[in-house]
Amino acid sequence: MQITIQNEKLLLSSEKIIFWESKSALFLADAHLGKSTHFRKAGIAVPSRLVFSEIDRLKALIDEFRPQHIYFLGDLFHSHLNVEWQLFVNFVKSYPSHNFILIKGNHDILPESSYQIQNFTCEKEPYLLEKFLLSHHPLIPDELKKYPDTTNLAGHLHPGIHISGKGRNNLSLPCFAVSANQLILPAFGRFTGLAKIRPKKSDAIYAIANDKVIEIKQ
Template identity: 55%
Template sequence: MELKLAGEKLLLSEEKIIYWSVQQTAFIADLHLGKTTHFRKSGIAVPPAIIKAEIDRIENIISKFRPKRIFFLGDLFHSDLNHEWNIFNQFLEQHTKIEFILIKGNHDILNESVYKLSHLKIEKEPYQLNPFILSHHPLKIDTAEKEIINLCGHLHPGISIKGKGRSYLSLPCFYQDEKQLILPAFGRFTGLAKIKPKKGSSVFAVLNDSIKKIV
């Protein structure tokens, strides 16, 4: 689904990303790589194949959109250093022609020396990319700044859709208000935070093969 913000056309994709075609730039939030290993160390059985499946999804995005630049809007890697980082780093090394930038989130706690050894550029929030401000956490934007929109993550927004009878379906979603567009969590091992849309906001639910505006 195409959305026009601050004079720019953005594609909200069922891959749970935003693609800015004019700039050949993709935005991805909240992968939480490394989380599966973190849980297995705690004795919780989690399939080790999840990390490969998540990276395969990024590979599919690269094949589909051919971006020159990918921004990770925080919480790329969930925990302390583990072998999943090596798998992700191998993926980065296979795509050296793409610029990968991480806007650090609260879970991005790896030592700076680890990041320096990877094909990954690190930036702190807020990061200016006119006419957008990139961050992990949702920012408070001065309403007087009419052409500034905050692209962010962190909340893992989800929405419940009523089905037949008393049934409900919970779906990840993009959540937009006047100055902000919050991305759904890309990682599938993250959970959802149900949102209550405010007056004037918009909710775009992520279906298997499309985006549907709910509010």
């Protein structure tokens, strides 16, 4: 689904990313790479295929949208170093003409040397990108006042919307949550949970149902 923010057209994808075509920029939040391996080491049964599936999704998105710049809005890697980080490093190196930018989140705790990849850079939040203010944690109103006429793109919350149907049919769906000066992305990682949000009536909610993005009327 295409929406317009700051007079710019943004594509919201059912793959839980945003594509800004005019700037050839792709945004995603909360990939939490490494989480499946972390859990497997702890003796929790997690399908081994999950180790590779998120990287495969990233490759498919680059092949589909052909962005020049890929922005990770925090929590790229879930925990301490494991085999999945090397898989990610190899992935980045396979796209030498692309720019990968990480806005560090609370889970991004790897040694600084781990991030020293030729076409990969780290930035602290908030990071101003023209009309958009990139962060991992959603900025509070007092912080947003310092950057007038911008929209904050953030993650961290893993937003989900609860939908009640007829009878006892209930459904929780990941969503993009849009307010006057903020857009919260759903968690990209599939091995993550959802946090139920309570949007205001003035907010716009775009839920992901199967392979579609649908607007939820409040």
